[in-house]
Amino acid sequence: xxxxxxxxxxxxxxxxxxxxxxxxxxxxxxxxxxxxxxxxxxxxxxxxxxxxxxxxxxxxxxxxxxxxxxxxxxxxxxxxxxxxxxxxxxxxxxxxxxxxxxxxxxxxxxxxxxxxxxxxxxxxxxxxxxxxxxxxxxxxxxxxxxxxxxxxxxxxxxxxxxxxxxxxxxxxxxxxxxxxxxxxxxxxxxxxxxxxxxxxxxxxxxxxxxxxxxxx
Numbered sequence: 758x759x760x761x762x763x764x765x766x767x768x769x770x771x772x773x774x775x776x777x778x779x780x781x782x783x784x785x786x787x788x789x790x791x792x793x794x795x796x797x798x799x800x801x802x803x804x805x806x807x808x809x810x811x812x813x814x815x816x817x818x819x820x821x822x823x824x825x826x827x828x829x830x831x832x833x834x835x836x837x838x839x840x841x842x843x844x845x846x847x848x849x850x851x852x853x854x855x856x857x858x859x860x861x862x863x864x865x866x867x868x869x870x871x872x873x874x875x876x877x878x879x880x881x882x883x884x885x886x887x888x889x890x891x892x893x894x895x896x897x898x899x900x901x902x903x904x905x906x907x908x909x910x911x912x913x914x915x916x917x918x919x920x921x922x923x924x925x926x927x928x929x930x931x932x933x934x935x936x937x938x939x940x941x942x943x944x945x946x947x948x949x950x951x952x953x954x955x956x957x958x959x960x961x962x963x964x965x966x967x968x969x970x971x972x973x
Contacts, residue, residue: 761788762879765806767799767822768814768841773864777812777841780868787875796820803829803836810875813858815842815849823849823856830857830957837878841871854883857959862886881927883962907968910952918945923962923971 764787766777774792781787791806793799797819803811811829815822826838839860840853850861859878862871863886870886877884911919921931932942946958955961965971 759786761786762810762875763788763790763806763808764875765789765791765793765799765802765808765811767793767796767802767811767817767825769794769817770814773814777871780871781812781875784872787872796822796825799825800828800832803833807833808836809879810837810839812841812871812875813838815840815844815853823852826853826858827856830959834957837881839871839874839878839884841866851963854959854963857957859959860884877927880929881958882930883925883959907970908953911949914941915945915949915952918942919949919961919965920970922946922949922958923965925962925971 764781766774766781766789768774768777771794774794778789778792781789790808791802793802795818799811799813799820811826813822813826817825820828822840822842826840829836829838837859838857839862840858841862841864843864845863853861860874860883862874862884866874866886874884874886908916908919917935918931921934926934928939928942928946932939935942946961949955950957950961953961953964955964962971
């Protein structure tokens with residue numbers, strides 16, 4: 758039997774936390790293993806329970822969700838963060854992605870959308886709420902024109918992997934599409950991070966999108 762996705766819920770409003778715990782607890786493939794009421798509490802809970810995914814609010818006391826995300830992803834690279842917030846301005850969305858978030862949803866998203874975002878993040882992809890997806894693509898596309906030869910240090914294989922990475926594919930999906938092993942993809946992704954001087958997947962995707970990758 759497949760192990761459930763281990764989730765931590767972080768929100769300073771108890772009614773929201775309780776609602777998410779009830780929602781996720783009713784699903785067969787997720788298990789809520791911890792909750793947090795502020796950003797600093799998130800860091801302690803993640804270190805203690807080692808979740809797969811954190812569902813994170815942005816507006817929280819002590820430490821906001823963006824800084825908490827930055828610290829969680831830096832200290833625990835295997836943990837994915839999905840933002841669930843009322844805030845939808847462009848700067849905040851980009852700041853969350855740069856901090857390492859693998860998804861961004863607005864409160865009011867349906868149960869299926871939240872569930873889908875958690876599953877996608879756990880699988881290594883990135884996901885944005887339906888109302889944000891088009892805007893995010895526009896933000897990336899409008900940053901600057903592609904360089905004539907972007908990232909010349911990359912090999913042909915790495916460029917192919919980066920193209921799919923920037924399109925939001927998980928490692929497993931990239932391996933299937935390129936007909937290579939998952940290990941080959943993992944090695945290529947690690948090399949890409951080093952050559953792009955990216956701290957993780959989200960930053961690599963941002964740099965790749967800014968350079969014109971993943972738009973086809």
